[in-house]
Amino acid sequence: MKNYRIEETGQYFPTEIVGDNSGSVLDIAYQDVVQNFENAGALVFSGFKCDIEEFYRFNTQFAAKILRDPFEDRIPHKVSDEIQSVTIGTGGLELHAEFGHTPFRPDVISFFCETPASEGGATTICDSAAILMELERSVLDVFLSKKIRYEFGISERVWQKFFLTNDMSAVQKYLKTMGVDAHADRYRTLCAAWETPAVFKSRFSGLNSIASNLFERTYPGLRITFADGEEISPEVLSEFGRAAKLHTVELKLNSGQMVMLDNTRFLHGRREFLDPLRKLFAIQYMARS
Known part of the structure; x- marks a missing residue:
């Protein structure tokens, strides 16, 4: 019997996989992840006893090649240097895809919240398929x-x-x-x-x-x-921004929560925060065929 349920929240919104607070993300059936990820493009995992090691093991199931961000503001985690901190600082970040301005765009990027900000710092995501449908x-x-x-x-x-x-x-x-x-x-x-x-x-x-x-x-x-x-x-960029804003979802992640994004479809960003203790980590990779 599955110790989790799958909640579809609507077109252009992430699908949530919700545990009963007793199991691991590694208990989730492989095909449940693959099928829902292909359809929704974004998965949010809640209600699992998930730490950074399980986050890493979970994602490597789907990875053909893990990519490391070479920029110095990304700090590797002690569990694996393939897990890196997200951009340092506390300012907000515009919606973007990881390395979307290069031919080295990873297929998937996943985030793990180790310590949430006491206030602000929400992760923002937006389905670019929805942007296209919204544009004039x-x-x-x-x-x-x-x-x-x-x-x-x-x-x-x-x-x-x-x-x-x-x-x-x-x-x-x-x-x-x-x-x-x-x-x-x-x-x-x-x-x-x-x-x-x-x-x-x-x-x-x-x-x-x-x-x-x-x-x-x-x-x-x-x-x-x-x-x-x-x-x-400016008119084209303004219309793009309007459409993106309309379909942007804020994820206020708690400790142990995880997000998995199709980086060829979903954009992500960040709201401003002031808490220096916030810790969010990411892993990015080319997916298995």
Whole structure:
């Protein structure tokens, strides 16, 4: 007999898997997770005796390759360096997909709340399929007809850590195979540009999703235009923001709660908080076929 129940909260909302406070997330049937994740794109787990070790073991069931964030503000957990703290600081974060401005976007990102903030700090999520359905037709047509161009810089220390080499030429050649134009500046910063369709199919549901990192404040130094060089107008960005705000869900996670997101479909962010004791960890990966 299952010691959990599955609660569907509606289209474009996360599905909740709720335990009876006696079992582990590892007790959840594999197919229950896969099927509901494919359909909903976001799962929230509550009512389980879950710690960081179980969080790690649970997610590795579905991972073909775990990705580590190379930026220095991500602190590895003592359980595994494949578990990392989320962005430090206490400010709010705009909706985005993890590495959605690069060809290295992970399929899945999962979050585990070890210690919630005493006030504020809610995790925000938004189904980009819902954004597409909400957009005014004229703006939707713009996104359907155009590609997005992302331009960004990566410091020498970070790209060496990510690519596990100090050979800039080898990195440039590899990036070219991924559709990324890259060159080094005089400080050996990797200056990169990547283009992607604004609208694409999500990895799991096959629903149309939208280019995710359209809010420039998410990643410092990120420049976003259409691929033809045209600036994305304030009117288009305002409409995108309106649609996203309408479908944004706030998750006020408690200790031991976990969230699993389709990173090719759902955007995530954070509300501002003041409590320095808040601890939220993440694991991101390419999923098994």
